[in-house]
Amino acid sequence: MELTRKILEGDVRAAARLMTMIENGASEARAALKSLYPHTGSGYIIGITGPPGSGKSTLTDELTDELRKRRKTVGIVAVDPTSPFTGGAILADRIRMQRHSLDADVFIRSMATRGHLGGLARATNDIVDVMDAAGKEVILIETVGVGQDEVEVVGTAHTCVVVSVPGLGDEVQAIKAGILEIGDIFVVNKADREGANRTATELEMMLHMAPDTGGWLPKVYKTVATKGKGIVELVDAIFEHKAFLDERDLRKKKGRERSERAFLTLLQETLAARTIERFKRNGSMKELIERIADRELDPYTAVEEVLESIGL
Amino acid sequence: MHEKRDIKRIEQEKERWEAETLKPTLKNAPERAERFTSVSMAPVERLYTPADLPDRDFMKDLGFPGEYPYTRGVHPTMYRAKLWTMRMFAGYGTAIETNRRFKYLLQQGQMGLSTAFDLPTLMGYDSDHPFAAGEVGKCGVAIDSLADMEVLFDGIPLGEVTTSMTITSPASVLWAMYIAVCEKQGVPYHRIGGTIQNDILKEYIAQKEYIYPIEPSVRLVTDTVLFGAHHLPRWNTISISGYHIREAGATALQELAFTLADGMLYVEEAIKAGLEVDAFAPRLSFFFDCHNDLFEEVAKFRAARRLWARIVREKFEAKDPRSWLLRTHAQTAGVALTAQQPHNNIARVAIQALAGVLGGTQSLHTNAMDEAMALPTEGAATIALRTQQIIAYESGVTNTVDPLAGSYYVEALTNQMEEGAWEYFRRIEDLGGMIRAIEKGFPQREIADAAYAYQQAIEREDKIIVGVNRFTEKEEHQIPLLSIDRAAEGRQIDRLRELRRSRDKDLVVRSLDALRQAAVGKDLWGKDLLMPKILDAVRAYATQGEIMDVFREVWGEYTEPSII
Amino acid sequence: MTTQVEQKIRVLIAKPGLDGHDRGAKVIARAFRDAGMEVIYTGLRQTPEMIASAAIQEDVDAIGLSCLSGAHMYLFPRVMELLRERGADDIVVFGGGTIPDEDIQKLKAAGIAAVFTPGATTGEAIEFVRTNVRKTV
Ligand code: B12
Numbered sequence A: 001m002e003l004t005r006k007i008l009e010g011d012v013r014a015a016a017r018l019m020t021m022i023e024n025g026a027s028e029a030r031a032a033l034k035s036l037y038p039h040t041g042s043g044y045i046i047g048i049t050g051p052p053g054s055g056k057s058t059l060t061d062e063l064t065d066e067l068r069k070r071r072k073t074v075g076i077v078a079v080d081p082t083s084p085f086t087g088g089a090i091l092a093d094r095i096r097m098q099r100h101s102l103d104a105d106v107f108i109r110s111m112a113t114r115g116h117l118g119g120l121a122r123a124t125n126d127i128v129d130v131m132d133a134a135g136k137e138v139i140l141i142e143t144v145g146v147g148q149d150e151v152e153v154v155g156t157a158h159t160c161v162v163v164s165v166p167g168l169g170d171e172v173q174a175i176k177a178g179i180l181e182i183g184d185i186f187v188v189n190k191a192d193r194e195g196a197n198r199t200a201t202e203l204e205m206m207l208h209m210a211p212d213t214g215g216w217l218p219k220v221y222k223t224v225a226t227k228g229k230g231i232v233e234l235v236d237a238i239f240e241h242k243a244f245l246d247e248r249d250l251r252k253k254k255g256r257e258r259s260e261r262a263f264l265t266l267l268q269e270t271l272a273a274r275t276i277e278r279f280k281r282n283g284s285m286k287e288l289i290e291r292i293a294d295r296e297l298d299p300y301t302a303v304e305e306v307l308e309s310i311g312l
Numbered sequence B: 001m002h003e004k005r006d007i008k009r010i011e012q013e014k015e016r017w018e019a020e021t022l023k024p025t026l027k028n029a030p031e032r033a034e035r036f037t038s039v040s041m042a043p044v045e046r047l048y049t050p051a052d053l054p055d056r057d058f059m060k061d062l063g064f065p066g067e068y069p070y071t072r073g074v075h076p077t078m079y080r081a082k083l084w085t086m087r088m089f090a091g092y093g094t095a096i097e098t099n100r101r102f103k104y105l106l107q108q109g110q111m112g113l114s115t116a117f118d119l120p121t122l123m124g125y126d127s128d129h130p131f132a133a134g135e136v137g138k139c140g141v142a143i144d145s146l147a148d149m150e151v152l153f154d155g156i157p158l159g160e161v162t163t164s165m166t167i168t169s170p171a172s173v174l175w176a177m178y179i180a181v182c183e184k185q186g187v188p189y190h191r192i193g194g195t196i197q198n199d200i201l202k203e204y205i206a207q208k209e210y211i212y213p214i215e216p217s218v219r220l221v222t223d224t225v226l227f228g229a230h231h232l233p234r235w236n237t238i239s240i241s242g243y244h245i246r247e248a249g250a251t252a253l254q255e256l257a258f259t260l261a262d263g264m265l266y267v268e269e270a271i272k273a274g275l276e277v278d279a280f281a282p283r284l285s286f287f288f289d290c291h292n293d294l295f296e297e298v299a300k301f302r303a304a305r306r307l308w309a310r311i312v313r314e315k316f317e318a319k320d321p322r323s324w325l326l327r328t329h330a331q332t333a334g335v336a337l338t339a340q341q342p343h344n345n346i347a348r349v350a351i352q353a354l355a356g357v358l359g360g361t362q363s364l365h366t367n368a369m370d371e372a373m374a375l376p377t378e379g380a381a382t383i384a385l386r387t388q389q390i391i392a393y394e395s396g397v398t399n400t401v402d403p404l405a406g407s408y409y410v411e412a413l414t415n416q417m418e419e420g421a422w423e424y425f426r427r428i429e430d431l432g433g434m435i436r437a438i439e440k441g442f443p444q445r446e447i448a449d450a451a452y453a454y455q456q457a458i459e460r461e462d463k464i465i466v467g468v469n470r471f472t473e474k475e476e477h478q479i480p481l482l483s484i485d486r487a488a489e490g491r492q493i494d495r496l497r498e499l500r501r502s503r504d505k506d507l508v509v510r511s512l513d514a515l516r517q518a519a520v521g522k523d524l525w526g527k528d529l530l531m532p533k534i535l536d537a538v539r540a541y542a543t544q545g546e547i548m549d550v551f552r553e554v555w556g557e558y559t560e561p562s563i564i
Numbered sequence C: 001m002t003t004q005v006e007q008k009i010r011v012l013i014a015k016p017g018l019d020g021h022d023r024g025a026k027v028i029a030r031a032f033r034d035a036g037m038e039v040i041y042t043g044l045r046q047t048p049e050m051i052a053s054a055a056i057q058e059d060v061d062a063i064g065l066s067c068l069s070g071a072h073m074y075l076f077p078r079v080m081e082l083l084r085e086r087g088a089d090d091i092v093v094f095g096g097g098t099i100p101d102e103d104i105q106k107l108k109a110a111g112i113a114a115v116f117t118p119g120a121t122t123g124e125a126i127e128f129v130r131t132n133v134r135k136t137v
């Protein structure tokens, strides 16, 4: 396939095009993803999550800089929220990363959530795969950074970096509430601000109390992303975690889990879509729903009937 | 300002009037809109009475001109003694062309010079830098080194005119060049008068000509404040600017509040650096916008003076009355001028300039009718200057001091402005001060919201702009436009290359090294150690780009928070 | 991958060159968002090379350039040229700012699809994008 070949050869335009098709749910995308699939699985995926304004984009930019110094090719997927009122979005993470835009070995892609919850967009996983197939050795995912329930990134990333800033009592609470379990590495960014040490200590204490998750002890790092401070140590820590996973064959395990989730999601979506399509061809959806609404039929029976009618 | 008893009676009478007179009228002839708002979209009432001025005291809040709190003006006789300085902003192409324009303006009766620089100069790049491509001499004059500055002021006696330079990030460098030209003309330091804009905070907020992170940039500003206080007693070292904030979209109140908050930060920094407040506060000047909404603008100027006097006297405990004065330059609102039916702009500028004068400004620039299209032609700029002269000599508004005082509306607005500003100061303090507030994007977001709301109001026709969304004409009005000679860029680059060949290279390197040393020192923060080094570098014909690069190297560059 | 998701218009809004006048660009960016588009804002001080590269990676349907400093005759055509070199000139490039009438003709000849000058409404700009961007994915 032409598109796949181009992507594998490193054609940026082709990869970018496919990403759009994926986001838009175009049917051609599926074929391309099929043939790209054998070429995925070697990229190392890092998730960067944390509250808005904590410095995720700035850190992503600095991490990229350091990774390039270590001669890694880098893909970046930056997710920003879609406005629930207008369906539009302003994707501005890129502002902080523009200095890499002329580097052929860095590919930056901004995406909007388009209503998807959990900190990523629906298509983020597939877009990461495209970057992976296009040969990006490290792929950084910057999550939306709005809520506490941004845990979806764990399912995608090999190493998950949770970013916080000094002095935000509430933020630390928020981390406690949900994100503590997902972090492999914790960062107190803006360490040039007052209270960085205290926040770091608080985090460390919370981590000590957390249940053991198989031998990896998450550590807390302090960074000043705007000045590039603490970045080398952070990248070292990420690679340390990678080594840990590889030693225990955990990366494969994570990969398997990701494959399973991806498979199940795809199966669900495909099944639902096919079912609806086929049912639409055979019966009247509108009529059925009216009957449910009028309490002539309950939704449980309706589903059973529909599945039966198409032989499932 | 009235007895409590009187106010009670007036309120009762107002209710009666509303019932007996107003109500029947409204029934027969309803008002044109349900809500009336100012240009800043602040609500405006139908009628103001003494009841709108509760708890105010004539002596405490208004008083007399030339006395605390200066609401009525900084000078006892205001324009009866001396008119404001008519100072027209000019600059384009190379130093040679701008020098010619300066001489023309002085012949036309202008009283001081005001220099516009091109974008590469404003952003600290030399004309041959790749980023400068296409921009050299476009928006102002290109100045790369002392050699250009010598040409710019050739034949202009710098001991006699005062010069304002609209420059901020590289302000210290351009100021050093100006001082060096004065040295060559034999003008002693104590006679050098003028202003550098040098207000870096408003760059992060509005004008976007920042280069370095905020803290070292503020250090550089403080360094110039100290140098001025020690050596150039007639120089205004910061022109604390609301103009850019307003033009970026702020309301009148936001302009007022953010500008004074910036001012407070500079005062704090200079005090931290070891200066007595009275040693420098008299050399701080201001720069405000004057927009179309006449009364709102007048109130803003009056509130600004009152606020600043109170802040400097009470918060910073200044003893010298000259420290309490808010002296200001003003410029008419360029953003209110339209590309459609450009002649209409002459009328707008007249109203805006009147607002500045009724507000009691010390100096004024009036925009030309071709504002929305290009830098002004000589003809258009002359009409704008004549507009000021008509206000000064024909309108009669200069015959008495603070003529709008006592208008219930203007006084109520003045109070509202003052109260609103205190509220903003409180919010800024809660965010951890102005630098933190800027880092968090607070003023930027307020401004972007206001700008968008205003654009929407125009598109909904809630706000009418004559010639744009009403009273439009099919036929376009052609007026002559200034076109910048595109060859100027090449000439300027040639000149710069020639300079780089002919100067004493060792001297340049040595002076830049000395500057780097001074910039690195952490414990030296807040001492006026950079200006003397910058002066040495300038005298050695180091270019401004080279000097600014030294700081880039040491301090790094700033990226702004993404506020849209 | 199977449910047909709604297709979004993606637009890059960029400020080429040293020009810092961003009031207009921000107003346009917000209006586009409110019209349901995905707007990628690259910030100030972008070189034509950075803009072209970002546009390709982001696979935008259109690039909106804003320039008020008078350097548009250098910067706008340069962006077009770079897109053409990289085979991406199907991206619609349009712009706005302080641009004299006589230059508008020249810019159009250089491939700039539309130019919006002071007084233009955001509504007109939205309408332009909706009717001119490529429709296929
Ligand atoms: C506001 C303003 C400022 C503000 C900018 C605040 C900000 N952050 O934006 C301040 C006061 C800081 C400023 C400073 C300067 N300014 Co100024 N400024 C203006 C002014 C008065 C209005 C611009 C504006 O914001 N209008 C409101 C917005 C909503 O309109 P707009 O930007 O035109 O955008 C509309 C359309 O043009 C179009 N549009 C614009 N971009 C885009 C992009 C797309 C994709 C689309 C679809 C549409 C579109 O749609 C918008 C909606 O209608 C203009 C003159 C004028 N009246 O136009 C001068 C003007 C642009 N400035 C000028 C100059 C010279 C400067 C300075 C260089 C002065 C100096 N030497 O110090 C500095 C440089 C600042 C910098 N960093 O670049 C000149 C430029 C000359 C030229 N091109 O030949 C002008 C034309 C004034 C003049 N006649 O001299 N300025």
Ligand SMILES: Nc1nc2c(ncn2[C@@H]2O[C@H](COP(=O)(O)OP(=O)(O)O)[C@@H](O)[C@H]2O)c(=O)[nH]1
Pocket: A050, A051, A052, A053, A054, A055, A056, A057, A058, A059, A093, A096, A145, A189, A190, A191, A192, A193, A223, A224, A225, A226, A227, B439, B440, B559, B560, B561, B562
């Ligand atoms: N003082 C300080 N500011 C930082 C640091 N890192 C980021 N910032 C600033 O914080 C703001 C938000 O950063 P950004 O990377 O956009 O955060 P995000 O929303 O989490 O992606 C920006 O103004 C950055 O310049 C840091 O280490 N120290």
Ligand SMILES: [Mg+2]
Pocket: A056, A057, A058, A092, A093, A142
């Ligand atoms: Mg971000």
